[in-house]
Amino acid sequence: MRQTSSKFLVLVTCNFILVVSALTQPRPADDNVAKSCIPRERDALLAFKQGITNDTSNMLASWRRGQDCCQWRGVTCSNRSGHVVKLDLPGSLFSAQQYYLVGQISPFLLSLEYLEYLDLSWNALTGPNDSIPQFLGSMKNLRHLDLSYMTFSGRLPSFLGNLSNLEYLDLSYTSLSGSIPPQLEWFPPFRxxxxxxxxxxxxxxxxxxxxxxxxxxxxxxxxxxxxxxxxxxxxxxxxxxxxxxxxxxxxxxxxxxxxxxxxxxxxxxxxxxxxxxxxxxxxxSSLAFLDLSWNKFSGSLPIWIGDLVYLRFLQLSHNMFNGDIPPTITSLKVLQHLSLAGNSLSGAIPASVSSLRAMTQKVPVETMDDILWHIRQVRPFKDVLSVVMKRQELKYGETISEIVGIDFSQNHLTGGIPDQISSLTGLLNLNLSWNYLTGKIPEKIGDMKSMESLDLSRNKLYGEIPPSLSDLTYLSYMDLSYNNLTGPIPSGRQLDTLYTGNPSMYDGNSGLCGPPLRRNCSGGISTDSGNQSTSDTDSEAQFFYFGLGSGFTVGLWVMFCVLLFNKTWRISYYRLFDKAYDGVYLFVVVAWGRLAKQAAAE
Known part of the structure; x- marks a missing residue:
C-alpha cells in the first residue's frame, strides 16, 4: 500500500514539473499576430509625406508621428516581419469624390526595401524634371508598380528594366515616350x-x-x-x-x-x-469581346463566326464588309451587343435574330463577373466599348453589362424588319437607320419593354405606326423620320415627351397625321393642333377680337336707332355736334391767324 502511494506521489510530482516548465518556457512568435511598424520605415513614410504639397482630401491625415504606421491609410505591413510591403495610394480625379496628392516622390521610399506593391496612380506626383524618380529602379522587391494617369514626361526610364521581380507594370496615360530600353535586342529580366x-x-x-x-x-x-x-x-x-x-x-x-x-x-x-x-x-475559341471597328477590313462575314460561342460583344462597325449578314451570327447565345454599322452589308435581316437569347432579357449581373474582370484588366477606369445610342456616342467601361443592343445602321439592307425581332425584350438600343428596309414596323414592337433608343429613320418603311409603340415606357429617344409612314400617330404621354425633345422625329413622312403634327387626319391643316399653349393663345385672341367687333357693331346700331326714333335726343345730338364743329372751326382759324402773324413778323 505504501509502495503504491509513493508511486502516485512521484507521478503527480513529475506532471507538476512538466506543466510548470511548459508554462515558463518562451513561446514562439505567432505569425498571425500583427507586428508594429519598424521605426526606420515609419520615418521614411513621414519623409514621403513631407514631400506632399497638397492633399486635397486628407488621404494622409492618419500618418502621424508616434503612431503605428501599419495602421495608416494605404500602408500594409507583413504580419511575419513588420516590414512595409504595400503602399496603395491611388487618387481619383473623375469620381464623385475627387482626391489626389500633389508634390514630389521622396527618395526616402528607398528605405522601404521590402516593398512589393506600389500604386501612386491618378496623383500629381513627380520626380526631378517631371520624370520618374531613378531610385525606383533600385526597389528590387517590387512586383506591382502602377504609375498611370500621372504627370510624368520624358523618356521611358531604362532603369525600370532592373526590377527583376516585376509582374505588373502600368505607365498608361502619362506623357512618357521611347522604349524600355531603346536597344532592339534587349532581353528583359522581369516576367x-x-x-x-x-x-x-x-x-x-x-x-x-x-x-x-x-x-x-x-x-x-x-x-x-x-x-x-x-x-x-x-x-x-x-x-x-x-x-x-x-x-x-x-x-x-x-x-x-x-x-x-x-x-x-x-x-x-x-x-x-x-x-x-x-x-x-x-x-x-475563347473570345468574349472582339472589336475590329474603324479599319479597312473587307469581304463577306465568315460563316464560322457562329463558332465563337463565347462572344458577348462584337464590334465590326465602319469597315468595308459586304454581302449578307450570316444567319450563323444569330446562334451566338450569349451575344448581348452586335454592331455592324457603317459597312456595305446587303440582303435581309435574318429572321433567326430571335435566337439571340442574351438579348431576350436583361443580362444577370452574376454572369458578367468574368467579363468585368477582364475589362478592369484592359483599361481600369477607362471606357472599353463605344456605342452610338440616342444619336450620341456613349462610352461604357465597368458599366458594360448594362448595354444590350443591335446597330445595323448605314448599310444597304433590304427587306422588312422581321417580326421575330420583337422577342428581344432585353434590347436597350435598336438602330436600323440609313438602310433600304421596306414593309411595316412590327406590330408587337411594344413588347420590347426595355427599349431606350429606337432609330428606324432613313428607310422605306410604310404603313401605320403600331399603337403598341406607346407602351415603351423606358423609351427616351425615337426617330422614324424619312420613311413612307401613314395614318395617325399613336397617342401617349411618352411619345409626346419624345416629340418635345426631338420635334423632327416624324419629318419626311407626308402621310402621318394627328397630334403632335399640325396635319389633321381629315385633311387640311389643323389650327388647334401642335403646341397646345400656342393653340390656346390663338383661341383667346380670336374670342377677344370677335367680342370687340360685335360690341362696336351693336353699340353703333343702338345709337342710330335712338336718334332715329327719339326726336328730343336727335335735336340734342345735332346741337352737340354743331357746338363741337363750331369749337373746332374757331380753334383752327385762331391758330392759323397766329401762325400767319408770326411768319409776317419774321
Whole structure:
C-alpha cells in the first residue's frame, strides 16, 4: 500500500514539473499576430509625406508621428516581419469624390526595401524634371508598380528594366515616350504578367522586347504611336488573355500564326488593318469581346463566326464588309451587343435574330463577373466599348453589362424588319437607320419593354405606326423620320415627351397625321393642333377680337336707332355736334391767324 502511494506521489510530482516548465518556457512568435511598424520605415513614410504639397482630401491625415504606421491609410505591413510591403495610394480625379496628392516622390521610399506593391496612380506626383524618380529602379522587391494617369514626361526610364521581380507594370496615360530600353535586342529580366502602356509614345516600331514576355496575360499598347505590321513574334505570347492594339497605325492583317485559344479580349479598332475577316480568329475559341471597328477590313462575314460561342460583344462597325449578314451570327447565345454599322452589308435581316437569347432579357449581373474582370484588366477606369445610342456616342467601361443592343445602321439592307425581332425584350438600343428596309414596323414592337433608343429613320418603311409603340415606357429617344409612314400617330404621354425633345422625329413622312403634327387626319391643316399653349393663345385672341367687333357693331346700331326714333335726343345730338364743329372751326382759324402773324413778323 505504501509502495503504491509513493508511486502516485512521484507521478503527480513529475506532471507538476512538466506543466510548470511548459508554462515558463518562451513561446514562439505567432505569425498571425500583427507586428508594429519598424521605426526606420515609419520615418521614411513621414519623409514621403513631407514631400506632399497638397492633399486635397486628407488621404494622409492618419500618418502621424508616434503612431503605428501599419495602421495608416494605404500602408500594409507583413504580419511575419513588420516590414512595409504595400503602399496603395491611388487618387481619383473623375469620381464623385475627387482626391489626389500633389508634390514630389521622396527618395526616402528607398528605405522601404521590402516593398512589393506600389500604386501612386491618378496623383500629381513627380520626380526631378517631371520624370520618374531613378531610385525606383533600385526597389528590387517590387512586383506591382502602377504609375498611370500621372504627370510624368520624358523618356521611358531604362532603369525600370532592373526590377527583376516585376509582374505588373502600368505607365498608361502619362506623357512618357521611347522604349524600355531603346536597344532592339534587349532581353528583359522581369516576367511581366500584365503590362499597360496606353498613350505612352513607344512607336513607331513595335517594341521587340515584348516578344520575350512569354507569361504575359494582359498587354495594352493602345494609342502608343506604333505603325507597321503586327509582328509574328506576338504569336509566341500564348498566355495572352487580353490584347489591346487599338488607336495605332497598324496595317495589313493579323499574322497567320495568330491562333490563341485563351485570348478573351481582342481590341484592334482605329487602325489601318485591311484584307478579309482575319481567318486566324477562328482558332480564338475563347473570345468574349472582339472589336475590329474603324479599319479597312473587307469581304463577306465568315460563316464560322457562329463558332465563337463565347462572344458577348462584337464590334465590326465602319469597315468595308459586304454581302449578307450570316444567319450563323444569330446562334451566338450569349451575344448581348452586335454592331455592324457603317459597312456595305446587303440582303435581309435574318429572321433567326430571335435566337439571340442574351438579348431576350436583361443580362444577370452574376454572369458578367468574368467579363468585368477582364475589362478592369484592359483599361481600369477607362471606357472599353463605344456605342452610338440616342444619336450620341456613349462610352461604357465597368458599366458594360448594362448595354444590350443591335446597330445595323448605314448599310444597304433590304427587306422588312422581321417580326421575330420583337422577342428581344432585353434590347436597350435598336438602330436600323440609313438602310433600304421596306414593309411595316412590327406590330408587337411594344413588347420590347426595355427599349431606350429606337432609330428606324432613313428607310422605306410604310404603313401605320403600331399603337403598341406607346407602351415603351423606358423609351427616351425615337426617330422614324424619312420613311413612307401613314395614318395617325399613336397617342401617349411618352411619345409626346419624345416629340418635345426631338420635334423632327416624324419629318419626311407626308402621310402621318394627328397630334403632335399640325396635319389633321381629315385633311387640311389643323389650327388647334401642335403646341397646345400656342393653340390656346390663338383661341383667346380670336374670342377677344370677335367680342370687340360685335360690341362696336351693336353699340353703333343702338345709337342710330335712338336718334332715329327719339326726336328730343336727335335735336340734342345735332346741337352737340354743331357746338363741337363750331369749337373746332374757331380753334383752327385762331391758330392759323397766329401762325400767319408770326411768319409776317419774321
Amino acid at each position: 511581366l504578367k500584365e503590362a499597360r502602356f496606353s498613350f505612352c509614345q513607344m512607336g513607331p516600331l513595335f517594341p521587340s522586347w515584348l516578344k520575350f514576355l512569354e507569361g504575359i496575360e494582359v498587354l495594352d499598347i493602345s494609342s502608343t504611336g506604333i505603325t507597321g505590321h503586327v509582328p509574328e513574334s506576338i504569336c509566341d505570347l500564348q498566355g495572352l488573355l487580353v490584347l489591346d492594339l487599338s488607336n495605332n497605325t497598324f496595317y495589313g492583317g493579323l499574322p497567320q500564326c495568330f491562333r490563341m485559344p485563351n485570348i478573351t479580349f481582342l481590341l484592334l479598332s482605329n487602325n489601318n488593318f485591311s484584307g478579309k475577316f482575319p481567318l486566324p480568329l477562328q482558332s480564338c
